[in-house]
Amino acid sequence: MSRNLILGGLLTSVFVIAALLSFVWTPDSVEAMNIANRLKAPSADNLLGTDHFGRDILSMLMVGARTSIAVALVAVGIGMGLGVPLGLAAAARRGGMLDEVIMRMNDLIFAFPSLVIAILITAVFGPSATNAIIAIGIFNIPVFARITRGAALSLWKREFIMAAQVAGKTRTRISVEHILPNVANLLIVQGTIQFSLGILAEAGLSYVGLGAQPPIPSWGRMLADAQTMVSLAPHVALIPGLTIVAMVLGLNLLGDGLRDALDPRLKVVRA
Amino acid sequence: MTLLSIENLTLAIHGTPILKGISLDIPEGEITALTGESGSGKSMTALATIGLLPKGETTTGTITFDGANLLFLPESQMCDLRGREIGMVFQEPMTALNPVQTIGAQVMETILIHKAMPPDKAEERAREVLARVGLPPDRFPLSRYPHELSGGQRQRVVIAMAIALRPRLLIADEPTTALDVTTQAQILDLLKRLVKEDGMALMMITHDLAVVSDMADTLNVMRHGEIVEAGPTVEVLREMRHPYTRALFEASRHQADLGDAKADAPLLSVQNVSRDYPLPRSSLFGTRPQFRAVKNVNFEIRRGERVGLVGESGCGKSTLTRAILGLEPVQAGQITLDGDPVWQDSHPNLTVRRKMQVVFQDPYGSFNPRHRVSRLITEPFHLLPDPPRGAARDAAIAEALTAVGLKPEDAERHIHAFSGGQRQRIAIARALIIKPELIVFDEAVSALDVRVRAQILDLMANLSSAYGLTYLFISHDLSVVRSITDRVMVMRAGEIVEDRPTADIFASPDHPYTRELMNAAPQLPDFPEVQDAPHLTF
Amino acid sequence: MLGYILKRLISLAISLIVASVVIFVVVEIAPGDPASFMLGINAQPDTVAALRTELGLDQSKLDRYLSWVSGMLTGDFGTSYTYRTPVSQMIADRMWVSLPLALYALTLSTLIAFPAGIFAAARRGGAGDLAVTGATQLGVAIPNFWFAMMLVLIFAINLRWFSAGGFPGWDKGFWGGMKALTLPAIALALPQAAILTRVMRSSLLDILGEDFMRTARAKGLSSRQALWRHGLRNALIPVLTIIGLQFAFLLAGAIIIEQVFFLPGLGRLIFQAITQRDLIVVESVVMLLVFAVIVVNFLVDLAYAAVDPRLRTRT
Numbered sequence A: 001m002s003r004n005l006i007l008g009g010l011l012t013s014v015f016v017i018a019a020l021l022s023f024v025w026t027p028d029s030v031e032a033m034n035i036a037n038r039l040k041a042p043s044a045d046n047l048l049g050t051d052h053f054g055r056d057i058l059s060m061l062m063v064g065a066r067t068s069i070a071v072a073l074v075a076v077g078i079g080m081g082l083g084v085p086l087g088l089a090a091a092a093r094r095g096g097m098l099d100e101v102i103m104r105m106n107d108l109i110f111a112f113p114s115l116v117i118a119i120l121i122t123a124v125f126g127p128s129a130t131n132a133i134i135a136i137g138i139f140n141i142p143v144f145a146r147i148t149r150g151a152a153l154s155l156w157k158r159e160f161i162m163a164a165q166v167a168g169k170t171r172t173r174i175s176v177e178h179i180l181p182n183v184a185n186l187l188i189v190q191g192t193i194q195f196s197l198g199i200l201a202e203a204g205l206s207y208v209g210l211g212a213q214p215p216i217p218s219w220g221r222m223l224a225d226a227q228t229m230v231s232l233a234p235h236v237a238l239i240p241g242l243t244i245v246a247m248v249l250g251l252n253l254l255g256d257g258l259r260d261a262l263d264p265r266l267k268v269v270r271a
Numbered sequence B: 001m002t003l004l005s006i007e008n009l010t011l012a013i014h015g016t017p018i019l020k021g022i023s024l025d026i027p028e029g030e031i032t033a034l035t036g037e038s039g040s041g042k043s044m045t046a047l048a049t050i051g052l053l054p055k056g057e058t059t060t061g062t063i064t065f066d067g068a069n070l071l072f073l074p075e076s077q078m079c080d081l082r083g084r085e086i087g088m089v090f091q092e093p094m095t096a097l098n099p100v101q102t103i104g105a106q107v108m109e110t111i112l113i114h115k116a117m118p119p120d121k122a123e124e125r126a127r128e129v130l131a132r133v134g135l136p137p138d139r140f141p142l143s144r145y146p147h148e149l150s151g152g153q154r155q156r157v158v159i160a161m162a163i164a165l166r167p168r169l170l171i172a173d174e175p176t177t178a179l180d181v182t183t184q185a186q187i188l189d190l191l192k193r194l195v196k197e198d199g200m201a202l203m204m205i206t207h208d209l210a211v212v213s214d215m216a217d218t219l220n221v222m223r224h225g226e227i228v229e230a231g232p233t234v235e236v237l238r239e240m241r242h243p244y245t246r247a248l249f250e251a252s253r254h255q256a257d258l259g260d261a262k263a264d265a266p267l268l269s270v271q272n273v274s275r276d277y278p279l280p281r282s283s284l285f286g287t288r289p290q291f292r293a294v295k296n297v298n299f300e301i302r303r304g305e306r307v308g309l310v311g312e313s314g315c316g317k318s319t320l321t322r323a324i325l326g327l328e329p330v331q332a333g334q335i336t337l338d339g340d341p342v343w344q345d346s347h348p349n350l351t352v353r354r355k356m357q358v359v360f361q362d363p364y365g366s367f368n369p370r371h372r373v374s375r376l377i378t379e380p381f382h383l384l385p386d387p388p389r390g391a392a393r394d395a396a397i398a399e400a401l402t403a404v405g406l407k408p409e410d411a412e413r414h415i416h417a418f419s420g421g422q423r424q425r426i427a428i429a430r431a432l433i434i435k436p437e438l439i440v441f442d443e444a445v446s447a448l449d450v451r452v453r454a455q456i457l458d459l460m461a462n463l464s465s466a467y468g469l470t471y472l473f474i475s476h477d478l479s480v481v482r483s484i485t486d487r488v489m490v491m492r493a494g495e496i497v498e499d500r501p502t503a504d505i506f507a508s509p510d511h512p513y514t515r516e517l518m519n520a521a522p523q524l525p526d527f528p529e530v531q532d533a534p535h536l537t538f
Numbered sequence C: 001m002l003g004y005i006l007k008r009l010i011s012l013a014i015s016l017i018v019a020s021v022v023i024f025v026v027v028e029i030a031p032g033d034p035a036s037f038m039l040g041i042n043a044q045p046d047t048v049a050a051l052r053t054e055l056g057l058d059q060s061k062l063d064r065y066l067s068w069v070s071g072m073l074t075g076d077f078g079t080s081y082t083y084r085t086p087v088s089q090m091i092a093d094r095m096w097v098s099l100p101l102a103l104y105a106l107t108l109s110t111l112i113a114f115p116a117g118i119f120a121a122a123r124r125g126g127a128g129d130l131a132v133t134g135a136t137q138l139g140v141a142i143p144n145f146w147f148a149m150m151l152v153l154i155f156a157i158n159l160r161w162f163s164a165g166g167f168p169g170w171d172k173g174f175w176g177g178m179k180a181l182t183l184p185a186i187a188l189a190l191p192q193a194a195i196l197t198r199v200m201r202s203s204l205l206d207i208l209g210e211d212f213m214r215t216a217r218a219k220g221l222s223s224r225q226a227l228w229r230h231g232l233r234n235a236l237i238p239v240l241t242i243i244g245l246q247f248a249f250l251l252a253g254a255i256i257i258e259q260v261f262f263l264p265g266l267g268r269l270i271f272q273a274i275t276q277r278d279l280i281v282v283e284s285v286v287m288l289l290v291f292a293v294i295v296v297n298f299l300v301d302l303a304y305a306a307v308d309p310r311l312r313t314r315t
Helices: A003-024 A057-092 A097-110 A114-125 A129-156 A159-166 A171-207 A219-229 A235-262 B042-050 B075-081 B103-113 B119-132 B151-163 B181-198 B209-213 B233-239 B243-252 B317-324 B373-377 B379-383 B390-403 B408-412 B420-432 B450-467 B478-482 B502-507 B512-520 B528-532 C002-028 C034-039 C045-055 C061-073 C087-122 C127-139 C144-158 C174-208 C211-218 C223-261 C266-275 C279-307 C309-313
Strands: B002-013 B016-027 B031-035 B057-065 B086-089 B169-173 B201-206 B218-223 B226-232 B266-278 B290-302 B306-310 B332-337 B356-359 B438-442 B470-475 B487-492 B495-501
Touching: A003 A057, A003 A235, A057 A097, A057 A129, A057 A171, A057 A219, A057 A235, A097 A129, A097 C002, A097 C279, A114 A129, A114 A171, A114 C002, A114 C223, A114 C266, A114 C279, A129 A171, A159 A171, A159 B356, A159 B379, A171 A219, A171 A235, A171 C144, A171 C223, A219 A235, A219 C144, A235 C127, A235 C144, B002 B042, B002 B201, B016 B031, B016 B042, B016 B201, B016 B218, B016 B226, B031 B042, B031 B181, B031 B209, B042 B057, B042 B086, B042 B169, B042 B201, B086 B151, B086 C211, B103 B119, B103 B151, B119 B151, B151 B181, B151 C211, B169 B181, B181 B201, B181 B512, B201 B209, B209 B233, B209 B243, B218 B233, B218 B243, B226 B233, B226 B243, B243 B450, B266 B317, B266 B470, B290 B317, B290 B332, B290 B470, B290 B495, B306 B317, B306 B478, B317 B438, B317 B470, B356 B420, B373 B379, B373 B390, B373 B408, B373 B420, B379 B420, B390 B408, B390 B420, B390 B450, B420 B450, B450 B470, B470 B478, B478 B487, B478 B502, B487 B502, B487 B512, B495 B502, B495 B512, C002 C061, C002 C279, C034 C045, C061 C279, C087 C127, C087 C174, C087 C223, C087 C266, C087 C279, C127 C174, C144 C174, C144 C223, C174 C223, C211 C223, C223 C266, C223 C279, C266 C279, C279 C309
Parallel strands: B031 B201, B031 B218, B086 B169, B169 B201, B306 B470, B306 B487, B356 B438, B438 B470
Antiparallel strands: B002 B016, B002 B057, B218 B226, B266 B290, B266 B332, B487 B495
16 A cells, blocks of 8 residues: 555545544534633643634534535535536447537536636525535536546447447446446546545635535634634634645545556546 | 677666577678567667666666667767667657657757757758658658658658668667558668668567568577577578577468368348448538448358458458448448348347357457456357356356367456467457357457467367358458468458459459559568478577 | 637637526526615515616516627626626726736746646656655645635735735736735645646656657657657647636636735625625626636637647648
């Protein structure tokens, strides 16, 4: 196992465990405000200090991890669930109408960054974590569709696929039986990368108020609240920021490690 | 006079020994050939000479050129030698040129990088040298891009780049392996002419004994990183002191024992078949132009017949194959097997397809790497309405594997555990398992080394007499078809130009194109006394 | 070549039409009536009706779509529901902050990524490569808005080299404007530069394994010369794709970064419009952003043709 895989796996599991743990236990309540105890630097009582309402930052981060992970994970699910079948279908009939339509739709979605989608949805339905999921999820669809199509197209040229055709299998069946298992590695690695991009996007959306709404704690929201306090108590901005960096770094290392372990030649996309 | 002298050269890459003490001399004005099967170390010898070995190499010994040991020459001096004193031509002309630069710029670069002449003179020289390799400037201006040229023309550009400064040594690493046989003959002639005119030395690397037999002055036969036999070409080929040389030679001209032809009722019938491909639109609103890849082709294969289909790349043989297999519809005409159409109501006809199987060229690409042999070779069972299960399935697997010379136990192994030749046996087992009426061999031995190829051809011949197989053997190589078919069809530009019994075609080809193909194919010399000698003397 | 451009232009037009329909439809399904929202709950029904006529809300959906699109084509983006001023005027003022910011960041990111990527690829596996790859690994993990906050903390609050936010306006001088945009542009550019460096590096490494690079070496080019003369232009093809994609992210990122630095750009406009439910402003700004991205991708397609002669001959 590579160093990347171990380090990335460890970092990621720390956050996942912290998020799961927060369901049953946090060091302090995330709702109880204690103005007297506000903006305290890290200490034995509050390991990572307190925010402007005197809430324990460690507890907020643990609960916030839930939001981040849930949003990013569901968004990856949407992207894979819709993007992979579309990519497989497009590749199975290369150059056909379906392929053309799917690829044009992909190009179009690429012109709508998640933030723009989130702005549109929020303008219409008001802000919520669901918006963030939909916005990030929609943007994930063309990413998965495109890499699946690309990998599938090169597989369709391989002779073992022709052999399966000669054996009388339908294109759908070949896609599921032969193509999908052979692109699975790529999807796992790309999924990890989209997960990490989802964490970043969710933080950005909740920072500008388009994601999870208070009182649900979220990492981006914590940074937005910290902005005016940054000169008084730098730790309120520093700690949540470093948390995001650590989580994203962990996922990226995990992705690189998985790629090296599964197949170093995998063509992943990072944009 | 000796120009390059390699002495006791050893090479290891990341600790794996590749060359084990190679010694050879290359004299000026002569052609020195290195031959051997894949993995023999012939290409690595060339790369060591020009100093472009892959990373992680360790070398010992000496490569003396102009009094200097190239192995110890500093990189800057090596750069100075490359292109000026030593030129190199590679195997794959389609990728050897920079796709985003004109051919003129690429030829001129050789001259300019060595500051051999000012830019205007260099441009003039580039035109001259391109004309010299057969690309006259009126038809091939310097402003052409590589993608506008054919494979043979690109190889000429690569040669032009290598000889622009008249190097004293030219290294050619399988320069014609990727080319069609007629193009190959032209490129070989060009190389011979250049050696003669410039008096340079040519280090010629090839796996094909026939290619070097009539052009090389000296022949070095390599195996497993060693030169097993060396000497003047005629002598080496006449005496063949080393058993390996002899084995190579015999495998190259191997004739499988096909047995008698029997031709019963018609099995496959191809009637007036045409196949079109849409080309990219030439104008935005016009209809898409069509390219007719197969033009009104007619033939029949009778039960028990073994038929060859030969043609150069782009002649339409692959397109025709796909149509016969029912993978694609045809635009005109009909293909029937046993009277039933292979394609019906815009779908492949499965009742017909289960009577046909195919063996592909690439022994590495034709299997899903994730599956075991048992699953791979039983894939055609999907075609059967009632596929065998349990013990019957195991028996079928064992029978197919045994038939191709493998063991029933091999069924549980993964495909990566097998060599290229074994994989091709597995591919044949997969084709045999549902006992098809017709097997299509699509360039099935083209990727194999000559000795393995001979074994696979023997296997086909044996299976053909044991099972009474009917097959269509598709190849770009006339000489392979000769030993394995009763009848040969020659295809060119979408049409079948000649279709006659194999023996007749080879005795007296009718069509000028068939004759051209035969003349272009390099021939091994006949040394009857060697063939008769039962044992070797050392 | 002309055919290629024409084909791209047609696909650009189709993308724009589809995008405008999507945006219009999404905003159309918004609950509530802008006219009654603007006048408050106590408004008289006839006043509301009058305003609806004034805003054109009583026309059919198709008519409204067509007049929205034809208006935009002539530079008329309609009237803001909240401020009753032309939307085009509001956008024009803000655009001169957001667009320069995005372009400034794109320039910075390219200027950082190209040398860094080439440097790393040329020293594959060496210490320099490891340092660059490590830095990019960190760079892609940093949220740009948080990075912006840290830049403010260090360079504005502690060192006092820059002001912590705000924009003096271009009429107060070019350099003053550029200075105000410098920290935001760095914050935007660095994470993007990290991505672009990785793409540049891996694309170059792919090219280094190509046959024609070996041919170049056989001609007598040193490995560095081969990299510069033959590697770079070929490696540029995938890099261009990423630059095109990144422009969309930079525009979107600019909207977020403007919040950190209190810049009066499109971001501020759009978030105000969202809270005030000024849908026509939201609709127009989003259309403009999408328009910018689609046009940039069209330019990237043209750049492809300039780099790759194979595209020029194919129509």
